[in-house]
Amino acid sequence: METIRGRASLELTASDFKRTVAGYEQILLDLGTGDGRYVRWMAEKHKERFFIGVDACRENLRDNSQRKLSNALFIIANAQALPLELNGLVSHITINFPWGSLLESLLNTNDPLISRLASIARPYAGMEIRINGEALVTAGWSLELGADQIEAILNANGWRSTSRSWMDAPVLRSFPTTWAKRLAFGRDPRAVQLKLIREEDSATDLHGCARIAELARNELNDQPTGYPRLIR
Ligand SMILES: C[S@@+](CC[C@H](N)C(=O)[O-])C[C@H]1O[C@@H](n2cnc3c(N)ncnc32)[C@H](O)[C@@H]1O
Numbered sequence: 001m002e003t004i005r006g007r008a009s010l011e012l013t014a015s016d017f018k019r020t021v022a023g024y025e026q027i028l029l030d031l032g033t034g035d036g037r038y039v040r041w042m043a044e045k046h047k048e049r050f051f052i053g054v055d056a057c058r059e060n061l062r063d064n065s066q067r068k069l070s071n072a073l074f075i076i077a078n079a080q081a082l083p084l085e086l087n088g089l090v091s092h093i094t095i096n097f098p099w100g101s102l103l104e105s106l107l108n109t110n111d112p113l114i115s116r117l118a119s120i121a122r123p124y125a126g127m128e129i130r131i132n133g134e135a136l137v138t139a140g141w142s143l144e145l146g147a148d149q150i151e152a153i154l155n156a157n158g159w160r161s162t163s164r165s166w167m168d169a170p171v172l173r174s175f176p177t178t179w180a181k182r183l184a185f186g187r188d189p190r191a192v193q194l195k196l197i198r199e200e201d202s203a204t205d206l207h208g209c210a211r212i213a214e215l216a217r218n219e220l221n222d223q224p225t226g227y228p229r230l231i232r
Helices: 014-021 037-045 059-065 100-107 112-120 133-138 143-155 169-174 178-184 206-221
Strands: 002-005 008-011 027-031 050-055 072-076 090-096 121-132 159-167 191-198
Touching (some): 037 059, 100 121, 133 143
Antiparallel strands (some): 002 008, 002 072
C-alpha cells in the first residue's frame, strides 16, 4: 500500500503494515481525511489507539503526515479500492464531510464502497459519518433526504443506527477538522452526524452486548467540547 510522510511516499508491505499496527487493540480509520488534521488531533489525544487517515489526494496531507506520531499512518488510496491489508482490522470508521466520488458512493445503492466498509470492519465496529448540507445539495439531495438515503443503505448492509444529530455553526467550529471550520464560517453551516454499529448475526450473544457497551464507552471519551446534541 502507498503511504505518505511529508513529501515522501513510501510503499508499505503487508508484513510492515502488520508490524506497525501490532499491539494496538483499537484501530480507527478516517476515510477522506483531507489534510489529516483529525487523525493528528485524535492520535495526539489517544496514544493507546492507532489512527489511519486515507485520502485519494496526497497534496493536502504533506504537513500533518510529516509529524512523527508512532500511532498514526496516512494511506493514499481511493475509498472504493481500500488496501486488502485493512480487512477485518478496523474498530471504528469516520467519514467527515465527504464530497465527490466518496459522497456519491455513500448515496448509491449497491456501490462497492459499502461492501469494502463491511470487509475492513471488525465485528461491532463503530462508524461516524458527518455530511454537510451544501455537499448533499451539489449531489442533488436535501440534507434530510440525503442523510436518510445514506442511513438506509448502511442499515440494509449490516450497520445499525445508534444516533442522528445536527451540527450547526458553533458545533462545526469546535469540531477538529479543517473542513468543519471552513463550513462553520461558510454560507450553509449545517451538517448531520450519523452514528452506527456493525451488527453481526450473533449480536444478541453476551460477548456482542459486552462489545457494544465497550464501544459506547469509548465513543463518549472522544467527544470534543460543544458536541452535537442527540435528537434521536
Ligand atoms: C470536503 S473534504 C473533507 C476532508 C476532511 N475529512 C475534513 O473534514 O477536513 C473531502 C475529502 O474527501 C476526499 N475524497 C473524495 N472522494 C474520495 C475517494 N473516492 N477516495 C478517497 N478520498 C476521497 C477528497 O480528496 C477530500 O480530501
